[in-house]
Amino acid sequence: MPRLNRTAEEEEARREDPNFIESLDRGLRVLQVFGAEHRQMTLSDVAKAANLPRATARRILFTLERAGFVSGDGKLFQLLPRVLTLASAYLSSNQIVAVMQPAMDRLASQAREVCSLAILDGGEAVFVARASPARVFSSGLEIGYRLPAYCTSVGRVLLGGLSNEELARTIDALEPVKATPLTIVDKQLLLATVITDRSKGYSLVDQEAEDGFRSIAVPVRRYDDVIVAAINIGAHVDRISTGDMIDRYLPMLQSASASIGPLLL
Known part of the structure; x- marks a missing residue:
């Protein structure tokens, strides 16, 4: 309940x-x-x-x-x-979604995997846009879906946009639980992981939010370099290794993000 x-x-x-x-x-x-x-x-x-x-x-x-x-x-x-009118009003007025959707569509087609866009709401990552490849894809995170930021690639990227003080307070307020055996729940380790990912410019989460699923995400920055969202590509572990994910998908994500930043006010 x-x-x-x-x-x-x-x-x-x-x-x-x-x-x-x-x-x-x-x-x-x-x-x-x-x-x-x-x-x-x-x-x-x-x-x-x-x-x-x-x-x-x-x-x-x-x-x-x-x-x-x-x-x-x-x-x-x-x-x-009629409840959908509330969501559609947000989506149609949100500049990030409007600007990012075409780039995400191209990215999903190129990667042949689902691409998602998320924003931070407290300690959760909220998915506000999604793009699928041409092939039929029967599952995935729907728009409006929420996941804990601490165990998702988009969430860790978004947490990395906070100042060190804000980040420490946010993680301290969390009550992390293990979604899978690999989920990091130690708060000090979470803090260190987010800071490390921030320095790398991306986050790769391997089976921490869901068994058999890994994803990689990069920040979407505004013209003034402020992180306003995060985009990711996710795939089942049977389809791609973590190394291949970095080699193949990271450049695609970085390119898409870089092309959009100057358009965001």
Whole structure:
């Protein structure tokens, strides 16, 4: 069951800010508890996952249902396609996605593997664009999918864009868990790994986020050299070694990133 937890500091900031609209925040929290593993949820499930009183969750669901974002049959609730208007508004207004998509399409076709674009949101990498090669590809990370930054190539690249102080605070706040036997969960080792990857200009993660899958990522820098996103190419371990991944895919990624940077404002 997904549950939205906030730190004590976040809750205090919300209480102290006179501009904070608590009812809107609660409505957004309800929308966020639905997902691939929870397409349909009962009122009790929603209330528990969003950390809300049952009566409050019921009023929010009723409001969202009237607005066309949620449907219910008296027992189970689920999201409606209108929710996509929120995501499409972001994607259509995001300059990075608009500028990067053509380059990613070319990159995926050249590499014959899936290429993804991600941004950093707290301690998570959020995938905001994706390109597939011409051949049919039946699996992969969908737009909006989130993964822990500490065990993904795009995530480590994005963490490398933080200052040393910000990076240390971010890693210290994490609660890393082993997604696979190879996942690095020691915080000092994670810190050292991100700093090392930053100096190399890329990150290669080998079966830390998913068994049998490795990926390599580079930063996407703005005109002022600030890291605003990361692009990666991933492949199953049976198709390519780590060495070949560096030799073949790294130059492609670096070329794509370098060609786009000057266009980002």
